[in-house]
Amino acid sequence: MSTLTAAASARPPRDRPVRRRVVTAGLALACALVPVQTGAARADTAADGPALTSAAAAVGAGTDVAGTSTPPGGRATKPRITTIPITATAPSGAKGAAPSAAGPVAQVTRQRTSFDVAGVTSSGAALDGIRIEVQTHGAAGWSPWTGLEAEGDGPDPGTPEAAGARVGTAPLLAAGSDGIRLRVFSPDGTLPGGLGLSLVDGGDAPQDARPPRSAAPLSVTAPRLRTVADGATAAGPTSRAASAVTSGVSAPAIVSRSGWGADESLRDCVPTALGGFKAAAVHHTVNSNSYTSTQSASLVRGILAYHTKSLGWCDIGYNFLVDRFGTIFEGRYGSLAGFVQAAHAGGFNRETFGVSVIGDFTRSSFPSAAVSAVSRVIAWQADRSGFDPGAGVTLTSEGSTRYPAGTRVVLPRVVGHRNLSLTSCPGDTAYPQVAGIRSSAASTWRAGQYRAAPGLYTPLTARRVVDTRTGLGGSTTALGPDSSRVITIPGLPSTATAVTISVTASGATGGTYLVVHPDGTPLPTSSLLSTSPGRTVAAPITVGLGPSARLRVYNRLSTVHITVDVQGYYSSSGGAGFTGVAPRRVLDTRTGTGAPRAQVPARGSVTFAVPGLPSTARSVVLNISGANARASTAVTAHPVGTARPGTPNLHLSAARLSTTSVVVPVGSDRRVTLYSDLAATDLVADVVGYHATGLGARFTATAPRRVADTRWGWNIRLGPVTSGLVVGTYLPAPSTANGVAMNVTAIYATAPTLVTVYPAAQTRPTSPSLTPSANETVSTALLLSTGVGPHVSYSSTAGAVHLLTDVTGYFGP
Structure with missing residues (x-):
């Protein structure tokens, strides 16, 4: 971190950290990942999704997260901070000093004071034009004079954290020092007001003598779950050559905050929770390369104290730190379990996470152990956020030392700090190593991704395979909170790679949401549907299969019953290809389109033709909507001439509009x-x-991913979609992709509205994709043919609504 300037942020208000003293560890754990909501009360929070809530569950439980390395005996260690005023003095001619012609305007000497970190802060003007140099004393005697660089980065402009921040230098790391000499040079002979020297002693902790050298790297993507198997172990093959299934990128061994002895009383705010990150920034902390492995934790404690007490930040500025021996430390509170906004690159903190190597790498390279550790933690965080570290990204500045607020910058996903700010960080010698870190992280990330073999579609007569109410497919046990059910789809060929199913939730005891993903892969950052007591909600999904033709259905918050209906499958050995078309109305009983103008009666049906299909068509993809229902009812779609399956596709409430997507087999008529x-x-x-x-x-099925979220500005415009506003996003997929399988969720609508999702290259259709009421959470699945590249647009007709998008795969040649 370095140089100073700050541009005012032009961003609209958003969920921000509340600067308040966190009194107890219990309170901190309970609210660490809860953003401060503004605006209307939220009646249904179930769709917030596992990107936040799985992390919150792990933190809220007050336990260390799997994959962390916390040495035995870990406990908080309170750093000692000594502040020495710096006032103008005549040159003292201290031994070892070599003043410039003008001479220093201030000097300080302090001996017999133990410290690990030093820095200079000012309560007045910026340090522009001021040169500060220090010598430190340790076991080897006095060090050479070292210049302290102004700390120009930190909290984003306009945030409460920035309002409480003070001007200062980057911290000088000098583990085990007992003396310091300081001199200040000023062109006009004056000093900024309130100038002070901060000396931080990180203290000794029992765990410092046992620095972690290895730990089993376990995935922390999902919370610890209770699993209920469906008992259908013989119906599916034991292996699937058609699918390349992996378990995601595992977390490397990371020393948690309790492991390095963080004094949590130094934090004075609740961290801002994010939906994920878009990129990673590599830093160095500057100044010290001679520390031992037993001193690393003390240095991290010292940085925490300097950032909070001296610079006035909410917490330590980095998300993670890595010492020269390759040990990874959790930085800002909550970074291990969730996604929290740090203060490492002012103007870009909301979109990036920071990893800093402890040491000065201006003239020396990152050690190989540090390079490996940085690459692994970036690959893991990228996997959790759902981005390829080797790809490019567009970031928007909120006001940095390099880019004014509102500037859109195209960069690699892994950059050096200097790419974002006017700074030499991460050092002239280390900066060329960032490209290798990016490549290594990308290789690790790609090796851990689930991707099935491309497949063609075979429609099936819809049939129910699981019903927890009756015991079909297993037991009659409902899904409890934080539990999952493994589902075997019987009768699929060994070459099946993905299935199209409909999942229905009913009888919920509270607000909750469901997630569906291939069994054997981590719990993804996505959700299928949300429900609450008294509601029956069905949602379709096209999703990849695990290694044994199995899926996993995860329930988050309360007890709920589920049913699963299979509609078809994709296979690498044959079937039909998908072609998307601009929406074309083939039925409307309100106007007499495709059938007589009359409501479909209770326990009655309407039949209509779908013209324009090729002679080889095997199924049709329809968006079906129900309106003006006289009472609650369920709607089922099926081919003419076949028995009606007991698998409803759409559940309607009286006098309201609802919609869903369905794939229906078709015959020759x-x-x-x-x-x-x-x-x-x-x-x-x-x-x-x-x-x-x-x-x-x-x-091609991929691991389900949340790829756009207006609540956090994740890969889409920040803020709700309002009436008349059209927003767009680019869904991650290969450049050859011409379509996507996606789930879209509408949440926090301020009024009943019609949401339309459509390919950006097409004119907005008249038929809506979702129809949320005020404060209702609704989801739908869409198969969209997008043309060249998966560009998608969203619009809403009334009020304001937040939109979440998850992708489960893509279509291509």
Whole structure:
């Protein structure tokens, strides 16, 4: 970190850290990852998703997270801070000094004072034009004179943390020192007001004598879960050559804050929780390369004390620190379990996380052990956030020393600090090593990714495979909080790579959400649907299979019953390709399109044709909507001439509009039937695509990922989508991709609205994708043919609504 200037942020208000004293560790654990919500009360928070809540669960439980390395006997160690005023004095001619022609305007000498970290702060003007030099004394005698660089980075401009920050230098690391000499040079002979020298003794802790050298690197992507198997162990193959299934990128061994003895009373704010990061910045702490492995933790404690007590920050500025021996330390509170905004690169803290190597690498390289550790922690964090460390990204400055607020900067996903700010960090010799760190992190990340073999689609007559209410497919046990159910889909070929299913949640005892992912992969940062007491919610999903043709359904917050209905599968050995089309209305009982103008009666049906399909079409993808229902009812889609399956696709409430997506097999007559169960209702259907033999794209399943979130500005414009506003995002996929399988969730709507999601290259269609009511959380699955590259647009007709997007795979040649 270095040089100083700050541009005012032009960003709109957002969830920000509240500067308040955190009195007890218990309180800190309970609220560490809860952002401060503004605006209307939130009636349904279940869709916040596992990107935050799994982390919160791990932290809130007050336990160390799997994958961390916490030496025995870990306890907080309170640093000692000595502050010495710096006032103008005549040159003292101290031994070893070599004043310039003008001479220093201030000098300080302090001996027989133990410290590990030193720095200079000012309560007045910036340190522009001021030159500060120090010598430190230790076992080897006096060091050479070293210049202290002004600390120009830190909290983002305009935030409460920035408001409480003070001007100062970057910390000088000098482990085990007992004396210091300081001199200050000023062009005009004056000093900034309130200039002071801070000496921080990190203290000794029992764990310092046992620095961690190795620990089993366990994944911390998912909380510890209770698993209920479905008992169907013989229905599926034992291995799947068609899928390349991995378990994600494991967390390296990391020393938690309790492990290095963090004094949590020094924190005076609740960290700002984020939805993830877009990029990583590599730093160095400057000044000390001679420390021992037993001194590393003391240096980290000293940096925490200097950043909080001397510079006035909320917490330590970096998310992670790495010593020259390759030991990784958790930095800012919450970085190990979740995603929290740090203060490492002013103007870019909301979009990046910082990893700092302890030492000065202006003239020497990062040691190989440090390079390896930095690469591993970046690969792990990138996996949790869902980005490829080897790719590029567009970041938006909130006001940095290099880029004014609002500047959009295209950079690699892993950069040196100097790419974001006017600084020499991470050092002239180390900076060329950032490219190698980026490459190594990308290789580790790619090796840990789930990606199934491309497949073609085979539709099935919809059938139920799991119902926890009746015991179908296993026991009658409902899913409890933080528990999961392993699902085997019977009857699939060994070459099956993905399935299209519908999952229904009912009988919830409280607000909760469900996640579906391939069994054998970590719990992803995504969600399928949200529900609450009294609601029955169904949502389709196209998702990859685990190594034994199995899926895992995870429930987050309360007890709930689930049903799972299979509609078809993708296989590497044959089937039909997907072709998306601009939405085209084929049924509307309100206007007489495709059928007589009349509501579908209770326990009645409507049949309609889907014209324009090729002769080899095997299924059609429809968006179906229900409106003006006389009472709650369920709607089921099926081909004409087949028995109606007991697998509803859409659940309607009285007098409101609801919509979903469904894949329906078609015969030669290209006709489809929609059945309404308990009440009369109007029904609308739009064709958005089809699967046909010999045509279309193949589907490649990936691990489900949250790829856009307006609440955090994650890969999309920050802030809710309001009436008349069209926002867009680029969904991560290969450049050859021409479509995506995605789930979109609407949350925190301020009024009933119609949300439309469509390919950016197309005109906005008239049929909505989601229809949330005020404060309701709703989700839908979409198969979109996007053309060249997966560019997607979103719009809303009323009020304001936040939108979350998860991707489960892509279509391509």
